[in-house]
Amino acid sequence: MHRREFIKSAAIAAAGFAIPHSIDTLFSTAGAFEKVDLAVAHGASPSKITRAAIDAMGGMKKFISRGDIVVIKPNMAWDRTPEQAANTNPEVVAEVVKMCYEVGAKKVKVFDRTVNDPRRCYVQSGIADAAKAAGAEVSYVDERKFRDMDIKGEAIKSWPLYTDIFEADKVINIPVAKHHGLAKLTMSMKNWMGVMGGSRRQIHQRLDESLVDLSMFIKPTLTILDAVRILIANGPQGGNLADVKKLDTVIVGIDQVAIDSFGATLFGMKGSELGYVKIADKRGIGTMDISKLKIRKISV
Amino acid sequence: MKNLRKISQGIFLLIFLFLFIQTESKGRDDLGYPVKIFLDFDPLILTTTVLSAHHAAKTFYLSIIAAGITLIFGRVFCGWICPLGTLNNIVSSFKKWRTSAVNREWYRVKYYILIFLLASSIFSLQLVGIADPISLLIRSLSVSIYPMFNYSVRAVFDSIYSSDIRGIVNVSEPIYSALKKTLLSFQQPFYIQSAFIGILFFLILGLNLVEKRFWCKYLCPLGALLGLFSRFSILKRSVSEECASCGACANVCQGGANPDKKEEWRDTECLYCWNCDDACPQNAVSFGFSREKVAASMDLGRRRVITSMAAGVVAVPLLRVNPLSKSEFIHARLIRPPGSLEEKEFLKRCVKCGECMKVCITNGLQPTVIEAGFEGIWSPILIPKIGYCEYRCTLCGQVCPTGAIKKLTLEEKVKVKIGLAMIDKGRCLPYAHSRPCIVCEEVCPTPKKAIWFEKAVVKDRRGKEVFVQQPRVDLDLCIGCGICEAKCPVVDSPAIYVTSIGESRSKDNRLLMDRY
Ligand code: SF4
Ligand code: SF4
Numbered sequence: 001m002h003r004r005e006f007i008k009s010a011a012i013a014a015a016g017f018a019i020p021h022s023i024d025t026l027f028s029t030a031g032a033f034e035k036v037d038l039a040v041a042h043g044a045s046p047s048k049i050t051r052a053a054i055d056a057m058g059g060m061k062k063f064i065s066r067g068d069i070v071v072i073k074p075n076m077a078w079d080r081t082p083e084q085a086a087n088t089n090p091e092v093v094a095e096v097v098k099m100c101y102e103v104g105a106k107k108v109k110v111f112d113r114t115v116n117d118p119r120r121c122y123v124q125s126g127i128a129d130a131a132k133a134a135g136a137e138v139s140y141v142d143e144r145k146f147r148d149m150d151i152k153g154e155a156i157k158s159w160p161l162y163t164d165i166f167e168a169d170k171v172i173n174i175p176v177a178k179h180h181g182l183a184k185l186t187m188s189m190k191n192w193m194g195v196m197g198g199s200r201r202q203i204h205q206r207l208d209e210s211l212v213d214l215s216m217f218i219k220p221t222l223t224i225l226d227a228v229r230i231l232i233a234n235g236p237q238g239g240n241l242a243d244v245k246k247l248d249t250v251i252v253g254i255d256q257v258a259i260d261s262f263g264a265t266l267f268g269m270k271g272s273e274l275g276y277v278k279i280a281d282k283r284g285i286g287t288m289d290i291s292k293l294k295i296r297k298i299s300v
Numbered sequence: 301m302k303n304l305r306k307i308s309q310g311i312f313l314l315i316f317l318f319l320f321i322q323t324e325s326k327g328r329d330d331l332g333y334p335v336k337i338f339l340d341f342d343p344l345i346l347t348t349t350v351l352s353a354h355h356a357a358k359t360f361y362l363s364i365i366a367a368g369i370t371l372i373f374g375r376v377f378c379g380w381i382c383p384l385g386t387l388n389n390i391v392s393s394f395k396k397w398r399t400s401a402v403n404r405e406w407y408r409v410k411y412y413i414l415i416f417l418l419a420s421s422i423f424s425l426q427l428v429g430i431a432d433p434i435s436l437l438i439r440s441l442s443v444s445i446y447p448m449f450n451y452s453v454r455a456v457f458d459s460i461y462s463s464d465i466r467g468i469v470n471v472s473e474p475i476y477s478a479l480k481k482t483l484l485s486f487q488q489p490f491y492i493q494s495a496f497i498g499i500l501f502f503l504i505l506g507l508n509l510v511e512k513r514f515w516c517k518y519l520c521p522l523g524a525l526l527g528l529f530s531r532f533s534i535l536k537r538s539v540s541e542e543c544a545s546c547g548a549c550a551n552v553c554q555g556g557a558n559p560d561k562k563e564e565w566r567d568t569e570c571l572y573c574w575n576c577d578d579a580c581p582q583n584a585v586s587f588g589f590s591r592e593k594v595a596a597s598m599d600l601g602r603r604r605v606i607t608s609m610a611a612g613v614v615a616v617p618l619l620r621v622n623p624l625s626k627s628e629f630i631h632a633r634l635i636r637p638p639g640s641l642e643e644k645e646f647l648k649r650c651v652k653c654g655e656c657m658k659v660c661i662t663n664g665l666q667p668t669v670i671e672a673g674f675e676g677i678w679s680p681i682l683i684p685k686i687g688y689c690e691y692r693c694t695l696c697g698q699v700c701p702t703g704a705i706k707k708l709t710l711e712e713k714v715k716v717k718i719g720l721a722m723i724d725k726g727r728c729l730p731y732a733h734s735r736p737c738i739v740c741e742e743v744c745p746t747p748k749k750a751i752w753f754e755k756a757v758v759k760d761r762r763g764k765e766v767f768v769q770q771p772r773v774d775l776d777l778c779i780g781c782g783i784c785e786a787k788c789p790v791v792d793s794p795a796i797y798v799t800s801i802g803e804s805r806s807k808d809n810r811l812l813m814d815r816y
Binding site: 079115116117118119120121122123124128144180181182199201202204205206207234236237238239240243 | 325326461662738739741745753
């Protein structure tokens with residue numbers, strides 16, 4: 001058992017160092033992977049841990065097929081630099097873009113409906129440059145592309161959402177973990193606010209329910225929680241480097257609830273302390289109880 | 301010569317328009333282009349700012365160059381460079397001019413305007429931008445013409461997009477996105493007063509149908525100033541004996557310089573367009589360097605000179621005897637851009653060119669109506685409901701030609717208070733309506749948030765207890781950027797709003813006592 005475990009993680013680590021695909025394909029087809037709920041990778045290089053964590057989940061091939069149009073939704077809502085941890089780490093985003101193309105994605109789109117000026121958010125977050133360099137199509141949100149969608153949720157009956165999300169073959173959510181004044185913490189489920197059109201500021205009146213409604217409606221193929229740097233106070237935009245904690249961690253999974261619940265532990269909290277996680281668990285979107293999850297931890 | 305001149309005019313107009321369009325954030329801290337360079341070249345702005353504020357912009361030597369060129373070559377700026385002059389030229393050409401130009405003696409008016417402006421600026425009133433052609437052009441384009449252009453183009457493409465007859469969108473969308481990348485602004489700009497400023501501008505252009513380059517001949521104060529310099533220029537026009545006094549030159553003269561009256565050619569009015577040279581059937585006209593005095597003398601009339609001077613002087617108290625000149629009466633909503641000088645000093649420098657409004661990322665900088673008094677009309681005011689001051693943006697200070705808005709580093713900028721936010725408890729959701737809302741706190745950009753919460757359990761109508769966080773403003777931390785006002789869900793009249801009190805630039809407009 002021990003030995004097998006070791007070989008596997010060694011293979012994963014090696015995959016991180018850009019071993020040709022055929023080898024890690026070999027491993028996965030050989031059934032070397034057991035089903036994992038969450039992969040948590042730790043290490044100094046954001047891109048390497050991202051790759052390692054995705055590989056630990058079975059590799060990008062498991063999620064993205066040849067010819068897919070993929071939407072990647074990072075959090076780049078704020079006019080802040082990567083050190084300030086208000087937006088998703090640009091290296092993490094770029095690495096995911098690359099991996100999508102490696103397995104044959106046709107097109108990878110990256111966008112966010114920002115809170116601060118979009119031009120500044122895209123540039124200052126470092127995401128636009130990094131994602132473009134990796135080949136992604138980075139565009140500003142086009143207000144005309146929001147369509148009223150029947151969400152039929154508890155708090156939100158219908159809302160204009162960004163059509164690109166629904167026209168894509170696959171959606172990858174890449175939030176950053178950080179503090180928030182109302183939600184307490186924001187991670188993957190809150191990140192869907194970035195595809196909402198209209199006057200989304202109203203949803204704060206029933207934030208937790210609204211986030212769950214959205215998360216039921218938008219089903220991402222993969223969720224990658226960026227915890228390379230986390231913001232422990234004065235979120236969601238921070239600005240003071242003293243509020244930033246470097247964790248050098250990336251968490252990958254399919255279950256949004258599980259991810260957010262696990263994410264809470266990074267802040268010394270429990271998933272059950274977050275209203276939206278609790279509601280989501282009750283409504284059966286995912287699993288809040290992380291003791292029930294199979295979590296693989298890797299260091300790169 | 302005519303073609304050469306047209307090419308030069310075309311090139312400068314294109315440069316001007318290009319720089320105008322580039323006066324827009326690309327997301328980086330700098331614009332990357334010297335977008336205000338035409339204003340830097342303007343000796344009229346330099347002169348009035350030096351007179352009114354005793355201050356010269358760092359790039360003032362550029363306008364010295366422009367003045368120097370005029371001293372050598374005459375008003376070539378007007379004939380060959382000035383973008384407004386070129387536009388006037390273009391509009392003039394819409395009409396066929398048959399009869400010889402009307403011979404009006406109104407050319408003096410522009411000197412009176414100039415004298416008025418200079419006199420008032422000596423007494424610290426800066427009104428030049430209202431009539432300075434470069435300021436006028438940039439302001440009209442920024443606040444009116446360009447928004448109009450954007451609106452129409454967007455409307456066309458939006459309606460194509462929404463109707464999508466036979467997949468025409470496949471064709472129109474690439475065109476639209478190419479336009480968005482080049483000619484269109486990032487988002488549709490909106491300005492108060494855009495109609496008024498636009499009408500004034502169209503009026504100026506329309507005058508060209510009354511007479512060729514009407515504005516340049518009769519009204520332009522910069523033209524007048526350059527005309528004065530032109531008297532000393534050594535490039536002069538001369539007419540040889542061959543002249544048959546046929547009047548062909550008078551028909552084509554752009555400046556009303558009396559080219560047909562041999563000895564009465566007015567060097568101050570000549571735009572050096574070389575039209576007379578081209579038109580002369582006898583080839584009698586030539587331009588050359590000479591020290592000889594060939595031109596008519598200029599007589600403005602002592603009485604009128606004194607009148608316009610006096611008017612300029614009287615304008616100063618006239619525009620200032622309103623309560624706004626008392627610090628206690630400062631308009632609550634007069635929020636100036638970050639880095640703005642203290643109000644009096646600010647007014648001495650701001651030329652109302654609108655560069656700051658054009659560059660403002662959020663469209664929040666707007667031309668004032670009377671919030672700053674008549675004296676400050678069209679100077680910038682931040683209207684947070686329209687757009688807030690982006691925390692890490694320093695662009696307005698970078699483009700202001702006169703230093704009315706100081707150029708700030710990012711570190712300086714984030715410390716500047718432009719006002720303070722106050723909460724209207726009667727409208728705020730958690731206070732007045734027992735509903736959770738934290739939007740203002742969420743968007744507050746200061747590293748330690750200037751908006752904090754008082755946690756409270758309140759009751760709704762049915763007596764059910766509701767947990768809310770009631771926002772409070774930390775007056776020390778608040779910088780007045782207005783993002784809370786801009787994003788407050790109570791949109792019509794936001795439950796949190798910014799007023800100018802506490803602005804760093806003012807010693808009087810204070811609230812907190814710990815500054816004493
Ligand atoms: S403050 Fe604005 S309008 Fe006034 S001179 Fe500066 S840029 Fe022009
Ligand atoms: S955003 Fe407006 S309504 Fe909401 S808490 Fe702040 S002031 Fe009140």
